[in-house]
Amino acid sequence: MSDASPSRGQDLELHRQLVEGDAVAPSNLATKYLKPLIDAIRRANQPSISDEFIEEAVHLAIANLCKNPGSFDPSQMSGERPLLSYLKMSAQGDLQNRLASEQRHTRGRVSLDRVEQSSDAGKYLGRDDDPALPLEIREEAEQVRREILPIVVDGLTKEETDCLELMMQNVRQTAEYARALHIEHLPKRQQAAEVKRVKDKLKKRIERGSHG
Amino acid sequence: MAESLDNLANRLESDPFFLACPLRLFADSMKLDNEHLAEKLGCSVGTLTPVRLCRAPAGDAAQFQKDILRIADEFKLDAATLVEAVRLGQAIFAMRTGSSSSALMAARDGEKEGEHTGGDVS
Numbered sequence: 350m351s352d353a354s355p356s357r358g359q360d361l362e363l364h365r366q367l368v369e370g371d372a373v374a375p376s377n378l379a380t381k382y383l384k385p386l387i388d389a390i391r392r393a394n395q396p397s398i399s400d401e402f403i404e405e406a407v408h409l410a411i412a413n414l415c416k417n418p419g420s421f422d423p424s425q426m427s428g429e430r431p432l433l434s435y436l437k438m439s440a441q442g443d444l445q446n447r448l449a450s451e452q453r454h455t456r457g458r459v460s461l462d463r464v465e466q467s468s469d470a471g472k473y474l475g476r477d478d479d480p481a482l483p484l485e486i487r488e489e490a491e492q493v494r495r496e497i498l499p500i501v502v503d504g505l506t507k508e509e510t511d512c513l514e515l516m517m518q519n520v521r522q523t524a525e526y527a528r529a530l531h532i533e534h535l536p537k538r539q540q541a542a543e544v545k546r547v548k549d550k551l552k553k554r555i556e557r558g559s560h561g
Numbered sequence: 562m563a564e565s566l567d568n569l570a571n572r573l574e575s576d577p578f579f580l581a582c583p584l585r586l587f588a589d590s591m592k593l594d595n596e597h598l599a600e601k602l603g604c605s606v607g608t609l610t611p612v613r614l615c616r617a618p619a620g621d622a623a624q625f626q627k628d629i630l631r632i633a634d635e636f637k638l639d640a641a642t643l644v645e646a647v648r649l650g651q652a653i654f655a656m657r658t659g660s661s662s663s664a665l666m667a668a669r670d671g672e673k674e675g676e677h678t679g680g681d682v683s
Contacts, residue, residue, distance in 0.1 A: 372628040373635045375579065376614035383565050404565070408572050415616065416578050504658045507576075 360423075360432040367418035375415035382433055383411065389433075390440050398448070406444035409507070410436050413531050420534050439531075446528055450514060501554045512544075513551050563610065570613040580632070581613035583650025590653060602646070603639040612636050618647055 363381070366374035386407045394403070414421060414436060421435045428434055502510055511529035520526075526544040527533050535543070573579040588598040599609040618628035629647070633640035 370616070372580075372616045372618060372631045375616050376611045379566060379569055379614045380611055383569055387565060404568060405572075408569050411569065412573060412576065412579070 356429045357431060360430055364418060364421060364423060364432060367415060375411075378415060378432070379411055382436055383407065385433060386410070386436050386440060389437050390444060393437075393441065394444065398444070402444060402447050402451075406440045406447055407436075409443045410440035413439065417531070420531065422534075442528065446511075450511075500557075501551070505551075505554075509547055509551065512547050516548065516551060563607065566610050566614065570610050573614070577617060577651070577654050579613070580615045580617045580647070582654060583617055583647045584613055585650070586653040586657075587646040587650035590649065598646075601639075602642055604636055608636050612638065617651070 363374065363378055367378065387403060390403050390407055391400075414432075421432065423431055426432075426435055501513065505513065508530045512526050515525055515529060523541050523544050524533075526547070527535075527540040530543060530547060532540050532543050570579075570581045573581040574585040576582055584598065588594070591601075593601065595609055596606055599606045602609070602612070604612065612632065615632050616628070618625045618632070620628075629640055629644055632638065633643050
């Protein structure tokens, strides 16, 4: 049985400490795996991806495992370093989400920049990346971002903030929200319920924010 | 490596799950930089980083005390100062976010309990 290997045994012991709520376990996990994880994710991705994104994804993966150690199931992970393998998968997923989100932002910015630079920028747009969206609506959306967003975001977790970002980008797929909430391991029905709960919470906050 | 860990601890300063959060709020309220915070806790700046990466003590008074002793013992910290720092930092966090009056009550009750029992860390 591979459980007999010393390194696997150490990983399982570390996981046990996290599950039992040992206050020092998160520190032990980070000290042991932060550097190897950053190195592994850097190696697995294009050199053009910024160190900042890689660090952010790794930090998120470690923090999430510390807060939700049940998301790691030792029986599902073989190998010498099951925790490291799990963290790699988690960090890679977080990195992909971050890159996708960045890409959506960039597209939005490019689109808005084009609008601002357009010589015949009237009340409504001509055809652009998003031809159906008039400038007026975009301006309103920007105003919402500037004025209401800080109120809405205050006190939200990172995961909830990511969901808010998805809502603002009009993303509808439950799977995207489940990924942002790191609940992909849950059964689909539970994922849907949790996503609905978070979206309802965010909608209420937006309503409150927009009514001052 | 030390820098990477420090970056992680810095990022976690906004997350109340981790000790970095109450310690930062405590240090800010006392106008302490990391060097002085480490000195107050009785450790080196190098040790302060893994300390900040621990889970923040939480739960009822008994669990809180157990967490404090576990961390203090592991990193050879002054437990009484750690209690003071965590309690104050967590109370500041609760006040700022307005998220949990129970956290404030827990901080208050913890202090009361310490007074009544003469406990060394709570």
